[in-house]
Amino acid sequence: EKIMSANDRVAAENRAHLDAACVYSLNFMASPGAGKTSLVERTIQGLQDRLRLAVINGDIATSLDADRADAAGAVKSVQINTGGNCHLDAIMLQDAMPQLTLGEIDLLIVENVGNLICPSNFQLGTHKSVLVASIPEGADKPYKYPGIYRGVDVLVINKIDLLPYVPFDMDYFRRGVEALNPGLETFALSCKTGEGVNAWLDWVANEVEAER
Amino acid sequence: EKIMSANDRVAAENRAHLDAACVYSLNFMASPGAGKTSLVERTIQGLQDRLRLAVINGDIATSLDADRADAAGAVKSVQINTGGNCHLDAIMLQDAMPQLTLGEIDLLIVENVGNLICPSNFQLGTHKSVLVASIPEGADKPYKYPGIYRGVDVLVINKIDLLPYVPFDMDYFRRGVEALNPGLETFALSCKTGEGVNAWLDWVANEVEAER
Numbered sequence: 270e271k272i273m274s275a276n277d278r279v280a281a282e283n284r285a286h287l288d289a290a291c292v293y294s295l296n297f298m299a300s301p302g303a304g305k306t307s308l309v310e311r312t313i314q315g316l317q318d319r320l321r322l323a324v325i326n327g328d329i330a331t332s333l334d335a336d337r338a339d340a341a342g343a344v345k346s347v348q349i350n351t352g353g354n355c356h357l358d359a360i361m362l363q364d365a366m367p368q369l370t371l372g373e374i375d376l377l378i379v380e381n382v383g384n385l386i387c388p389s390n391f392q393l394g395t396h397k398s399v400l401v402a403s404i405p406e407g408a409d410k411p412y413k414y415p416g417i418y419r420g421v422d423v424l425v426i427n428k429i430d431l432l433p434y435v436p437f438d439m440d441y442f443r444r445g446v447e448a449l450n451p452g453l454e455t456f457a458l459s460c461k462t463g464e465g466v467n468a469w470l471d472w473v474a475n476e477v478e479a480e481r
Numbered sequence: 482e483k484i485m486s487a488n489d490r491v492a493a494e495n496r497a498h499l500d501a502a503c504v505y506s507l508n509f510m511a512s513p514g515a516g517k518t519s520l521v522e523r524t525i526q527g528l529q530d531r532l533r534l535a536v537i538n539g540d541i542a543t544s545l546d547a548d549r550a551d552a553a554g555a556v557k558s559v560q561i562n563t564g565g566n567c568h569l570d571a572i573m574l575q576d577a578m579p580q581l582t583l584g585e586i587d588l589l590i591v592e593n594v595g596n597l598i599c600p601s602n603f604q605l606g607t608h609k610s611v612l613v614a615s616i617p618e619g620a621d622k623p624y625k626y627p628g629i630y631r632g633v634d635v636l637v638i639n640k641i642d643l644l645p646y647v648p649f650d651m652d653y654f655r656r657g658v659e660a661l662n663p664g665l666e667t668f669a670l671s672c673k674t675g676e677g678v679n680a681w682l683d684w685v686a687n688e689v690e691a692e693r
């Protein structure tokens with residue numbers, strides 16, 4: 270309990286810091302390879318003429334994802350290497366934020382470590398958390414990994430272009446989500462083909478606008 | 482350090498227990514939805530006329546995977562619900578084993594919690610560990626999640642039927658694996674179409690035979 274409260278205290282500090290600078294922030298969580306970075310890329314490419322986007326990426330190793338955000342047009346990307354830690358926490362985010370000039374940013378996306386369990390136990394202080402599910406993972410994940418589905422603000426169902434090739438019962442999936450998180454804002458899309466991405470971009474732009 | 486050695490001590494006890502009963506065992510690890518249970522199903526269906534197979538499954542919630550093993554023809558399946566723990570450890574396995582009659586089993590498959598990070602830090606006492614990678618996750622996982630790739634005995638690349646639909650550079654993937662775990666025994670297959678599954682079944686049968 271004590272450990273959690275130290276994390277939450279720092280998360281609140283992060284949030285106050287972001288709000289003071291008028292920066293809206295999202296925490297992207299998902300299992301490995303669900304498409305977090307692909308969604309970051311689509312979001313940057315789709316909004317960079319309206320918003321100044323920065324990315325902080327958490328990974329065990331490499332800067333591959335931060336480099337992809339740079340290549341997609343982020344004004345700044347920061348790589349946190351956790352060295353083995355299976356999730357980001359508020360303190361890691363606090364330590365990374367000085368590498369950003371918040372006055373030059375409208376939207377900060379934090380891409381968490383690929384893990385469908387632990388990241389949801391650590392608030393970072395971002396405005397909303399986004400879970401990226403993907404079709405190839407299977408439709409039973411809300412039932413088998415309920416914690417992360419229960420706690421998020423937005424759900425993106427990625428890789429819908431693969432629906433013809435993977436057994437995926439969308440009704441069963443949505444019933445599982447509804448039981449855990451009724452009325453959860455949900456976007457079904459494909460980062461590969463672009464299908465459904467515009468509705469997601471509109472939602473993000475509206476969120477940033479509303480926070481101003 | 483102390484915590485680890487308690488786990489390793491119990492892992493050694495588990496192994497001695499399995500060896501005394503002539504039961505060969507495998508620890509299946511992978512990210513969520515990579516196809517661990519699908520591989521369990523294919524292994525049971527492919528070997529049940531030669532071997533008596535049992536399964537112990539670790540999950541946060543539900544008995545969905547143990548039920549699938551039953552339906553596929555396992556002589557026995559046991560479900561461990563970790564209640565939030567993101568990996569199995571040797572003590573959980575030790576506590577579950579009394580539910581099996583080892584004298585009636587040739588092969589025990591332990592399906593770990595879906596997580597590409599923590600499970601590889603906890604030896605269970607099984608004879609070999611199997612990492613199930615999958616094509617939709619992307620080819621960069623060995624570089625980004627090196628710990629689990631470094632520590633396993635066998636690699637299964639599942640969902641090769643999806644290669645035409647997901648950008649996946651197989652050479653880049655295999656170079657990453659080779660750098661971490663040179664000469665790693667690797668099977669490329671599809672649990673959905675059955676392609677490549679026979680080579681895997683032969684390897685499993687040979688392993689069980691060799692241990693006798």
Ligand SMILES: Nc1nc2c(ncn2[C@@H]2O[C@H](COP(=O)(O)OP(=O)(O)OP(=O)(O)O)[C@@H](O)[C@H]2O)c(=O)[nH]1
Binds near residue numbers: 459625646649
């Ligand atoms: N078919 C298809 N493939 C996709 C889609 N989105 C992403 N991918 C592929 O999925 C793989 C993983 O995508 P990433 O964006 O790297 O996933 P991630 O969640 O950021 O992965 P980690 O950060 O390593 O956990 C890559 O090969 C992508 O090309 C999609 O909509 N459809």
Ligand SMILES: Nc1nc2c(ncn2[C@@H]2O[C@H](COP(=O)(O)OP(=O)(O)OP(=O)(O)O)[C@@H](O)[C@H]2O)c(=O)[nH]1
Binds near residue numbers: 406434511
């Ligand atoms: N296209 C395709 N889909 C597959 C293949 N193998 C498994 N799947 C699908 O992938 C999804 C997940 O498979 P599972 O076997 O449940 O994966 P898992 O690793 O056991 O998942 P968890 O235990 O929940 O972490 C399901 O929808 C399967 O039908 C394959 O070879 N090709």
Ligand SMILES: [Mg+2]
Binds near residue numbers: 305306334
């Ligand atoms: Mg990524």
Ligand SMILES: [Mg+2]
Binds near residue numbers: 518519546592
């Ligand atoms: Mg499974």
